Amino acid sequence: MTTEYDVVVVGAGILGLATAYHIKRENPDKEVLVVEKRSAAGQGNTAKSAAMFRCFFYSNINLLLTSSTVDFYQHLQEELNVDLKIRWTGYLWLFSREKYEKIRPVLAEMSKMGLEYKIYETEELENTIGIKTCFEGDEEAKLMGLEEAHVGIFIPKAGSLDVDALVNFYASKFVEMGGKIQFSTEVKSLIVEPEHPLGIPGEPYFWQNPIVRGIHTNNGSIRAKTTVLAAGAWIPTLLDQLGIECYIKPKKRQIFCVKASTEQLRKLLYAKDFGPEGCIPFTILPKPSVYFKPAIEEEAFWISYGDEFPRAFLLEEEPQPEENFYEYGIYQVLVKYFPQFMGQKPYSAFAGLYAINTLDGQPLIFKENGLIVVGGASGSGIMKADAIGRIAAALYREEKYAELFGGKKFRVSDLGLKKRRITPEKFII
Numbered sequence: 001m002t003t004e005y006d007v008v009v010v011g012a013g014i015l016g017l018a019t020a021y022h023i024k025r026e027n028p029d030k031e032v033l034v035v036e037k038r039s040a041a042g043q044g045n046t047a048k049s050a051a052m053f054r055c056f057f058y059s060n061i062n063l064l065l066t067s068s069t070v071d072f073y074q075h076l077q078e079e080l081n082v083d084l085k086i087r088w089t090g091y092l093w094l095f096s097r098e099k100y101e102k103i104r105p106v107l108a109e110m111s112k113m114g115l116e117y118k119i120y121e122t123e124e125l126e127n128t129i130g131i132k133t134c135f136e137g138d139e140e141a142k143l144m145g146l147e148e149a150h151v152g153i154f155i156p157k158a159g160s161l162d163v164d165a166l167v168n169f170y171a172s173k174f175v176e177m178g179g180k181i182q183f184s185t186e187v188k189s190l191i192v193e194p195e196h197p198l199g200i201p202g203e204p205y206f207w208q209n210p211i212v213r214g215i216h217t218n219n220g221s222i223r224a225k226t227t228v229l230a231a232g233a234w235i236p237t238l239l240d241q242l243g244i245e246c247y248i249k250p251k252k253r254q255i256f257c258v259k260a261s262t263e264q265l266r267k268l269l270y271a272k273d274f275g276p277e278g279c280i281p282f283t284i285l286p287k288p289s290v291y292f293k294p295a296i297e298e299e300a301f302w303i304s305y306g307d308e309f310p311r312a313f314l315l316e317e318e319p320q321p322e323e324n325f326y327e328y329g330i331y332q333v334l335v336k337y338f339p340q341f342m343g344q345k346p347y348s349a350f351a352g353l354y355a356i357n358t359l360d361g362q363p364l365i366f367k368e369n370g371l372i373v374v375g376g377a378s379g380s381g382i383m384k385a386d387a388i389g390r391i392a393a394a395l396y397r398e399e400k401y402a403e404l405f406g407g408k409k410f411r412v413s414d415l416g417l418k419k420r421r422i423t424p425e426k427f428i429i
C-alpha cells in the first residue's frame with residue numbers, strides 16, 4: 001500500500017523524535033510520520049547513552065547547542081512538570097599541572113564569556129575524593145604513561161537526565177499533536193524520482209533533477225514530499241546507495257557499571273563537596289581520560305573510555321562490551337587513581353555506537369536532492385537534541401536562521417555541508 005505524507009522521518013532516536021516534534025509543532029497542518037525499525041522509540045544508540053550533559057564549551061556552536069537544549073530540558077522539568085530526573089552533578093575535569101597551565105588561557109577566556117567553574121587544588125582533591133595525585137616510585141604508572149592529577153576543574157552547569165523520560169516527552173507530545181509513529185518498519189532504500197516525471201523507463205536520468213520522494217520499507221513504500229533521515233549510525237547505509245557522502249562513521253563505545261559495594265566506594269560516590277546532588281561529579285581522569293558517572297539511583301559508577309586508534313569504524317546492530325576492555329584497560333588505569341576500586345568487577349555492561357562526524361565532531365544537518373539528513377552528533381546527541389531538532393525544522397521551512405530555546409538565533413547553514421562554519425572546540429574529553 002502506498003500512502004503520501006508531507007514529511008517522513010526515518011529513525012525514532014532522540015534526533016529523529018526532536019526533529020519530528022519541532023516540525024509538527026511549527027507546521028501543525030502537515031502530516032508527519034516517523035518510521036522506526038525497532039519495536040519502540042529510543043532503543044538505538046539513544047538507549048546506550050550515559051545521558052550526561054554540560055554547558056561548558058569553548059566553541060560558540062557547542063555552547064549554543066548545549067545551553068539552549070539544557071535550558072529547554074530545565075524548562076520542561078521546572079515549569080512544565082515533565083520529570084526528566086535532571087541531576088546537577090557537575091563535571092570534574094582532572095589535569096596534570098603541566099596540562100592545566102596549558103589550558104589556563106582557554107579557561108580565562110571562558111570565564112570572560114560568563115562560564116562558571118571552580119578550581120580544586122591537589123590537597124583538596126585528595127581530601128574530598130581520596131584520589132592518588134602522585135605516582136612517584138610507581139613504575140607501573142610510569143610504564144602506562146599515566147599523567148598525575150594535580151588540579152581539578154569543577155563545572156557546575158552540568159549533570160545527567162533520564163533518557164527514557166526525554167524520549168517519552170518528544171514521542172508522546174508529537175503523537176498528541178497528531179504525528180504518527182510506525183514501529184517495526186525498516187527502511188531498505190529511498191524512493192528517488194525525477195522532479196517532473198515523464199514516464200520514461202528507468203528514470204530519473206541525470207538531466208531530470210532527481211529528488212527523494214519517500215521510502216521503501218519492509219512494510220511497503222511510503223511516499224513523502226520531504227524525507228528526513230535521522231537513522232543515527234545507520235545513516236551511511238542508506239546514503240551510500242545514492243552516492244551521498246555524509247562523513248558519519250560508527251565507533252563502538254562501552255560502559256561498565258560497578259556497584260559502590262564497599263564503604264570506601266560509597267564515600268567516594270557520595271562525596272559532599274560538589275553540587276547540590278551530594279555526590280561525586282561526572283569525573284574525567286587525566287590522560288588516558290577514563291571517565292565515570294555517578295549512577296546514584298543504582299548506587300554505582302558507570303565507567304568508560306573513548307578509545308580511538310586502532311578501534312575500527314564498524315557498524316554492528318548490537319555491539320557487545322568486551323570483558324578485557326574493562327579488566328586490562330579501564331580497571332588498570334582507574335585503580336591507579338582510585339585504589340577504592342581495587343578488586344571491583346562490573347555487575348553489568350553495555351555497548352553502543354557513536355555516530356561520529358569525522359569532519360569536526362559536530363552534528364550534520366543538511367539538505368540534498370529533497371532529502372534532509374540529521375545526524376553525526378558524535379558523543380553529544382542527548383545534550384544537543386533540542387537545538388538540533390529546531391535547526392532541522394528551520395531547514396525544513398527553508399529558513400536561514402533557527403530560533404533556539406531562549407530566543408537565540410542559529411544560522412542553519414553552519415551545520416550544513418556546503419557553507420559549514422564551525423569554531424574548533426578547545427575543551428574536550
Ligand SMILES: Cc1cc2nc3c(=O)[nH]c(=O)nc-3n(C[C@H](O)[C@H](O)[C@H](O)COP(=O)(O)OP(=O)(O)OC[C@H]3O[C@@H](n4cnc5c(N)ncnc54)[C@H](O)[C@@H]3O)c2cc1C
Pocket residue numbers: 010011012013014015016035036037038042043044045046047048049050051052053185186187188230231232233234235253254255351352353354355374375376377378379380381382383384
Ligand atoms: C556508550 C554511549 C554513551 C553516550 N553518552 C552520551 C552522553 O553522556 N551525553 C550525550 O549527549 N550523548 C551521549 N551519547 C551519544 C548519544 O547517545 C547519541 O548522540 C544520540 O543518541 C544519537 O541519537 P540518534 O537519534 O541520532 O541515533 P539513534 O538513537 O541510534 O537513533 C537512530 C534510530 O534509527 C533507527 N534506524 C536505523 N536505521 C533504520 C532504518 N533503515 N529504518 C528504520 N529505522 C532505522 C534505529 O533503530 C534507531 O532507533 C552516547 C552514546 C553512546 C553509544
